[in-house]
Amino acid sequence: MPRIFALLLPVIVVVACGVPEGGERATFFFPDGDPEAGRTAFGQMQCYACHGVIGDDFPEPHATPPLPTPLGPDLAALSRGQVAEAIIAPYHPIPDDLEAPQMGDYSEAMTVRQLIDIIAYLESLGRQ
Ligand code: HEC
Numbered sequence: 470m471p472r473i474f475a476l477l478l479p480v481i482v483v484v485a486c487g488v489p490e491g492g493e494r495a496t497f498f499f500p501d502g503d504p505e506a507g508r509t510a511f512g513q514m515q516c517y518a519c520h521g522v523i524g525d526d527f528p529e530p531h532a533t534p535p536l537p538t539p540l541g542p543d544l545a546a547l548s549r550g551q552v553a554e555a556i557i558a559p560y561h562p563i564p565d566d567l568e569a570p571q572m573g574d575y576s577e578a579m580t581v582r583q584l585i586d587i588i589a590y591l592e593s594l595g596r597q
Pocket residue numbers: 511514515516517518519520532536537538540544552555556559560563567569570571572573575587591
């Protein structure tokens with residue numbers, strides 16, 4: 470009898486807690502990064518190949534078709550978590566009808582420090 474219970478326990482736990490669909494939604498604390506270092510990382514990773522940046526002087530984006538909206542002060546409307554999500558899980562909240570070059574997977578290329586700093590850099594665009 471206890472054995473049956475042991476077998477059922479994981480099922481009971483899952484039912485009780487609910488299974489998150491896809492990634493779990495959570496807001497979490499993002500430490501302050503260094504916007505200058507973030508700008509450097511943004512340039513090194515050539516994010517500007519697709520993204521125009523309002524308020525900075527990176528080379529013009531050359532991806533085809535060009536992205537409809539440049540990165541800039543509008544990002545201030547997003548939380549740090551949402552900006553991180555756009556970088557970690559690109560295409561997660563993107564409308565189906567968007568025709569644009571696919572943003573790549575940076576999870577191997579980017580350090581956590583670079584992610585934090587890039588977010589600080591993007592945030593700083595709203596303060597200029
Ligand atoms: C190959 C093209 C491409 C490259 C390179 C690229 N992205 Fe993107 N990115 C996209 C597309 C497409 C979207 C979704 C459309 C949009 O929201 O503008 C997007 C969305 C985003 C968004 C969300 C914008 C918003 O307004 O919601 C952020 C932030 C972002 N990218 C940051 C970066 C960073 C940082 C890098 C470099 C590490 C990068 N991207 C490199 C194509 C690219």
